[in-house]
Amino acid sequence: ELKVEQNPLFLSMQEGKNYTIYCNYSTTSDRLYWYRQDPGKSLESLFVLLSNGAVKQEGRLMASLDTKARLSTLHITAAVHDLSATYFCAVDMIKYGNKLVFGAGTILRVKS
Amino acid sequence: NAGVTQTPKFQVLKTGQSMTLQCAQDMNHEYMSWYRQDPGMGLRLIHYSVGAGITDQGEVPNGYNVSRSTTEDFPLRLLSAAPSQTSVYFCASSPRRQVQPQHFGDGTRLSIL
Numbered sequence: 402e403l404k405v406e407q408n409p410l411f412l413s414m415q416e417g418k419n420y421t422i423y424c425n426y427s428t429t430s431d432r433l434y435w436y437r438q439d440p441g442k443s444l445e446s447l448f449v450l451l452s453n454g455a456v457k458q459e460g461r462l463m464a465s466l467d468t469k470a471r472l473s474t475l476h477i478t479a480a481v482h483d484l485s486a487t488y489f490c491a492v493d494m495i496k497y498g499n500k501l502v503f504g505a506g507t508i509l510r511v512k513s
Numbered sequence: 514n515a516g517v518t519q520t521p522k523f524q525v526l527k528t529g530q531s532m533t534l535q536c537a538q539d540m541n542h543e544y545m546s547w548y549r550q551d552p553g554m555g556l557r558l559i560h561y562s563v564g565a566g567i568t569d570q571g572e573v574p575n576g577y578n579v580s581r582s583t584t585e586d587f588p589l590r591l592l593s594a595a596p597s598q599t600s601v602y603f604c605a606s607s608p609r610r611q612v613q614p615q616h617f618g619d620g621t622r623l624s625i626l
Contacts, residue, residue: 405555410553434614436614443603443618444603449612451612491556499544499546499615501548501556501615502558503555503556505553
């Protein structure tokens with residue numbers, strides 16, 4: 402059974418600081434996704450990671466994937482208040498028909 | 514291009530009532546799915562469909578039915594609402610054979626009294 406664990410579940414950080422959110426998954430998967438959710442809103446896709454060593458960056462966010470360790474990280478550089486949101490990682494396996502398994506989410510609060 | 518449209522946005526039901534949550538997409542996506550979101554648990558898959566006429570169960574299917582008569586629509590039916598089904602429900606869609614993230618609707622906030 403595919404399980405996904407994120408940590409930390411809650412992160413309060415000061416503006417300008419760096420931090421990393423971790424996402425571990427239990428079995429080999431085909432694709433890893435990072436989503437952002439603002440309070441009361443839908444999920445917005447941030448990154449899709451497909452292969453070992455994949456790294457993608459958008460603004461102050463950088464995501465990486467280590468398939469051997471079954472680990473993905475979402476690194477936040479010089480945080481700003483606008484990054485406050487809940488971040489989810491999710492994985493799927495093509496043989497199970499694109500079914501996403503989500504982590505519990507990391508609530509990020511950036512204090513100015 | 515509307516994307517994924519869910520209706521209603523909010524609903525309050527009494528225990529034992531039935532209702533249908535609507536989901537429609539205009540992107541010609543083969544894959545559609547329903548998730549429920551509960552605090553501290555992420556999103557959990559209820560049912561999914563890989564094309565018209567094909568549906569299957571996800572992680573938490575009990576108490577819910579789905580059908581997929583067209584590519585565009587994927588309604589979720591609550592047969593006899595229970596307080597444990599109070600949640601936020603999201604519908605999502607994606608192409609089946611392309612590597613694209615799933616597109617999510619705005620959600621339906623459902624309270625069962």
